[in-house]
Amino acid sequence: MDNDIERILYSRDDIAKAAKRLGKQLTNDFQDKRPIIISVLKGAILFTVDVIKEMDVYAEIDFIDVASYHGGTQSSGEIDLVRDIGSDIAGRNILIIEDIIDTGRTLKYLIDLLKSRNAAEIKVCTLLDKEEGRLIDVKADYVGFSVPNEFVVGYGLDYQELYRNLPYVGVLKPSVYTN
């Protein structure tokens, strides 16, 4: 897989350090809030596992699976709800964990959904923030890295469902997806 990567942006070590840093902040901010942590599948799986281990708070964990890229490099513009959470979130403090915020469409969809179910507070933690990709004005409260406007893979992020298991985040060689 390494041969398909143009350059590494964030190494295994960089990501571990970011997870530690964010975990400290989250521990501080979510003390006594007993949050429901909602991990956004599939991309956020690796980051979720690493960041929640750095959070010393009583927290419940749930998963939602939404999809809009369907393996490609462009958002389809439509968010499919593949699997919903099982928790009752009314009146609860929510922490969404994402791998990347790009156009902002997925996050807007999630925030609207959780608000419609009367969540008390919704905060967002993302490993990567691709601000230049934004089409909808949404913001994360906790950000690992600001990422350049290129298609990235690894550490949960896929192209055609592959590369999620790379231990780092890198830019995919355009030749991989342009021929």
Ligand SMILES: O=P(O)(O)OC[C@H]1O[C@H](OP(=O)(O)OP(=O)(O)O)[C@H](O)[C@@H]1O
């Ligand atoms: O800000 P946006 O432009 O909406 O992009 C961000 C979303 O897109 C990706 O999900 P994807 O639809 O690829 O599903 P996946 O996590 O299963 O790969 C990623 O994991 C985020 O959830």
Ligand code: HPA
């Ligand atoms: O740059 C990206 N890579 C992989 N998946 C994504 N989903 C949104 N942006 C990206």
Ligand SMILES: [Mg+2]
């Ligand atoms: Mg994807």
